[in-house]
Amino acid sequence: MAKTKNFRGMTCRKVGNSGLWVSEIGLGLWQWGYPEYDKSRVNEFNGFPILDRALELGVFHWDTANSYNAGSANSERLLGRYFSKRPQGVRDKVVLATKVSNNTRDEYQLGPYPVNEEAFTPNQSGASRLYLMSEVERCLQRMCVDHIDLLYLHSADTWTSVASGKTDWITPLEETWSTMDDLVTAGKVRYIAVSNHSATQTQAGMDVLEQVGKDASRNIIAVENCYSLAERGNVTSDKETDEQAFLDFCKAAGLSVVPYFPLAGGLLTGRYTKRNLDKTEGRLTTTEFLGTRFLTDERLKLAGSLTRMAKAKGCSPAQLAIAWLLHRPPIASVIAGVTKMEHLEDNIGAAKVKLSKEDMAKLDRMSR
Ligand SMILES: NC(=O)c1ccc[n+]([C@@H]2O[C@H](COP(=O)([O-])OP(=O)(O)OC[C@H]3O[C@@H](n4cnc5c(N)ncnc54)[C@H](OP(=O)(O)O)[C@@H]3O)[C@@H](O)[C@H]2O)c1
Numbered sequence: 001m002a003k004t005k006n007f008r009g010m011t012c013r014k015v016g017n018s019g020l021w022v023s024e025i026g027l028g029l030w031q032w033g034y035p036e037y038d039k040s041r042v043n044e045f046n047g048f049p050i051l052d053r054a055l056e057l058g059v060f061h062w063d064t065a066n067s068y069n070a071g072s073a074n075s076e077r078l079l080g081r082y083f084s085k086r087p088q089g090v091r092d093k094v095v096l097a098t099k100v101s102n103n104t105r106d107e108y109q110l111g112p113y114p115v116n117e118e119a120f121t122p123n124q125s126g127a128s129r130l131y132l133m134s135e136v137e138r139c140l141q142r143m144c145v146d147h148i149d150l151l152y153l154h155s156a157d158t159w160t161s162v163a164s165g166k167t168d169w170i171t172p173l174e175e176t177w178s179t180m181d182d183l184v185t186a187g188k189v190r191y192i193a194v195s196n197h198s199a200t201q202t203q204a205g206m207d208v209l210e211q212v213g214k215d216a217s218r219n220i221i222a223v224e225n226c227y228s229l230a231e232r233g234n235v236t237s238d239k240e241t242d243e244q245a246f247l248d249f250c251k252a253a254g255l256s257v258v259p260y261f262p263l264a265g266g267l268l269t270g271r272y273t274k275r276n277l278d279k280t281e282g283r284l285t286t287t288e289f290l291g292t293r294f295l296t297d298e299r300l301k302l303a304g305s306l307t308r309m310a311k312a313k314g315c316s317p318a319q320l321a322i323a324w325l326l327h328r329p330p331i332a333s334v335i336a337g338v339t340k341m342e343h344l345e346d347n348i349g350a351a352k353v354k355l356s357k358e359d360m361a362k363l364d365r366m367s368r
Contacts, residue, residue: 227260
């Protein structure tokens with residue numbers, strides 16, 4: 001069992017082979033911004049009390065990205081307004097994670113996203129030195145902070161040739177990872193990580209860092225990929241690597257996994273059933289592409305089984321889904337998105353749910 005610490009009753013875990021601690025229950029801020037303008041679900045009026053309460057409950061790992069909510073960058077801007085209105089001690093407690101590689105709009109700039117090719121030059125996204133350096137500056141300005149604690153490369157910067165079918169890096173890996181390393185040296189970023197990367201892609205980044213990084217401490221420390229009871233195989237995009245092989249790779253490489261979509265966008269909270277779909281207001285019934293992905297017969301059946309098992313165990317379905325992730329090494333923290341105070345209060349209860357070998361086996365069968 002890895003060493004843990006405690007903060008305000010919340011268990012904290014180390015991220016990879018680094019000295020960074022995160023609360024095992026984190027906070028995903030994708031749906032936070034300026035709802036009237038960017039179709040997010042939480043504004044600052046409702047969001048600030050949730051952030052205050054999160055810290056009171058020991059939830060100090062907060063996850064955002066430059067491009068959240070249709071490239072509006074408003075999740076970062078909301079955090080900036082929050083930190084500006086709170087004492088420095090609040091910022092100092094938070095492990096602030098953000099991601100870059102997508103393009104972001106100027107404030108209040110409207111229009112189709114991300115297909116409006118006229119809006120951005122090729123230098124306004126990706127993994128080049130030019131983009132990474134300037135975008136990190138903008139992240140810092142939007143969030144009103146002087147450093148980012150955990151910076152993810154949001155997705156692998158690759159392209160696939162139509163002619164040969166071969167996939168290759170767009171920017172030389174040496175350029176990407178020496179820039180990430182320089183951002184640490186410059187004090188703008190504390191730790192570096194990847195998101196939406198396969199084992200092979202992650203290993204390639206780690207190998208290059210060994211050559212271009214300042215010293216042995218400059219490692220990729222985490223991988224943020226899609227992972228939940230509803231989408232287990234999606235944790236890896238490598239055709240050769242299955243779920244367990246990917247987790248084993250991360251463990252052996254000293255990397256933590258930070259699962260995104262841990263509640264399958266809300267499916268695993270038991271809110272959606274086949275019978276109530278037309279009456280349930282939620283992200284999955286209001287966002288077409290997410291509804292098509294998660295509200296399938298098979299997944300609704302899984303949600304039903306999870307709800308029954310949760311009832312028998314005396315916890316909520318969301319707590320059970322999060323607890324399953326927390327029982328799977330090398331997961332460091334579960335950053336479920338919340339849009340209401342009661343979601344936060346519910347989700348933190350997952351940390352107290354103990355799962356036996358039999359429980360894990362039952363959840364395993366249910367989700368295969
Ligand atoms: N790296 C990437 O490419 C990537 C991609 C996606 C997400 N992420 C990160 O991962 C985080 C988590 O993913 P996610 O927010 O998209 O999905 P999620 O955590 O799987 O689901 C969150 C949704 O579930 C509902 N919910 C949460 N707790 C609940 C509770 N206790 N009871 C009832 N409903 C509850 C809310 O739905 P309603 O909104 O309907 O109320 C909430 O928006 C994001 O916020 C973001 O930080 C990263």
